[in-house]
Amino acid sequence: MKLGFMGSPDFAVPALRALHAAGHEIAVVYCQPPRPAGRGQKETPCPVHRTALALGLPVRTPARLRRDAGEHAAFDALGLDAAVVAAYGLILPKPMLEAPRRGCLNIHASLLPRWRGAAPIQAAILAGDAESGVTIMQMEEGLDTGPMLLRGTVPLGPRITTPQLHDALSEMGAALVLRALAEDPPAVPQPDDGVTYAPKLTKADALLDWAQPAAALDARIRALNPWPGTYFMHQGEAIRVLAAEPAEGAGPPGTMLDAAGLVGCGTGALRLLRLQRPGRGPLPAGDFLRGFPLPAGTTLG
Template identity: 60%
Template sequence: MRLAFMGTPDFAVPALRALHQAGHDIVTVYSQPPRPAGRGKKLRPSPVQVAAEELGIPVRTPLSLRRNTEEHAFFRDLKLDAAVVAAYGLILPVEMLDAPARGCLNIHASLLPRWRGAAPIQAAILAGDHESGVTIMQMDAGLDTGAMLLRDHVALTAHTTATTLHDDLAAMGGRLIVDVLNRPAFPGTPQPETGVTYVQRLSREDGRIDWTRPAADIDRQVRALTPWPGTFTTLGEQVIKIGAVSLTSDTTRATAGMVVDDRLLVACGNGTTLRITRLQRPGRGMMEAADFLRGQAVAPGTRLGVETPGD
């Protein structure tokens, strides 16, 4: 099948490779332009661009598609059977949605319509969902509103992190899109009108830990937002990143945010507690709690999350 592939981050790479391995004719790849990265702020191509170039597929990186009539004409002239979109990051105008003979198909990292929008992987963990998955969707002009072509799910456990779920769903997306494209037609099922939830883009502030929340909520926050945008708290004047925590059965009457033993057991809301197991001080790498404490003791009674002026 003659295809264009449109994607940018690591999540999209397994699908690109799966389509290539399945023998589809991927005539071009669209990805967001290289961005400054690292200390030198050198332009770094996206993971999808890197993968496409390794496969010998031409890559296009327009800054915008809106009112980009030259790009619309180029895309139309490709005479595509279909386009596959996976976390591309740019909205496709109607002129491009309608150009391929069988339309544009989106690999969406949720069981639609549960999480529409920008961060479905993190949202599922934050909400305490029992399952997540991938939906292959026929794209239309709405935001993740098109007919569902194929879905598969994966169970979420108390140990699921954004990293593990991302990798599971990325691999699943590659498998499902190949399955859909092997079919002679793309019959779709309209999305239900109920259970629709939109999730916004995440920001750094979403990672700030509020110790007055129950420990289970904070545990989900850490698992959902690590490594990006990351979770953090304050320790005196330092901003400390939290890489992992473990829930405990201990209860306490201590004030939320207070360290209650010498191994980083922390009081949370409703008398619950959790133990910080991985953390990072400014200018250092993420480390196990025992290693952190050898370099900086945190005495019982220390209060985390106490805001300093200008924080």
């Protein structure tokens, strides 16, 4: 089958590799343009770009698509059977959605209509959902509103983290989109009830609010690492919290209840397990607190 592929981050790489390995003709790969990264701010291609080059596939990196009639025409001229889209990062305009014979199939990392939007993996963990999954969706102009072709589910354990769920759903999405292309299942409209949205995360989401229950803070730490991360302020420093867990205890929110990393929350307490100061490496809480003491009674920001 002659395909286009549109994706940018690591999440999309297994699908691109799977389509190539299955023998599909991938006529073009679209991804986000290279951007400055690292200490030297060197222009760096995204993971899908690097993978496509390694596979010998042609790559296009337009900065925008909506009003680029030339890009629309070039895409249409490819005569694609279908396009597969996975976390591309740009909204596809109607001419591109309609160009492939079978339209554009999106690999969405949630059980639609729950968690439409930019951050469905993190949203599922933040909400304490019992399960998550992948929906292969026929794309239309609305935000993740298109009819569903296939779905797969995974249970969410109580200690699941975003990297773990990301990797599981990434591999599931690759397998499901192969099935969708091979089986051409009937499209089923999304139900009208149960619609929720997962907005794009920002750095403002990272500051921990100790007035929240310990369980909610634990979920936030597991959901928002590695990006945007979670932190608290102390002595003018943003201390990253890389891992924690709810624990027995009670006290004023944001107050250290002992010298070993137990913090009072709005409900219950949180045991800090792994911390990091700016410009330093991550450390187990015990090692961190030996060099940066937070004695009982200390108030965290």
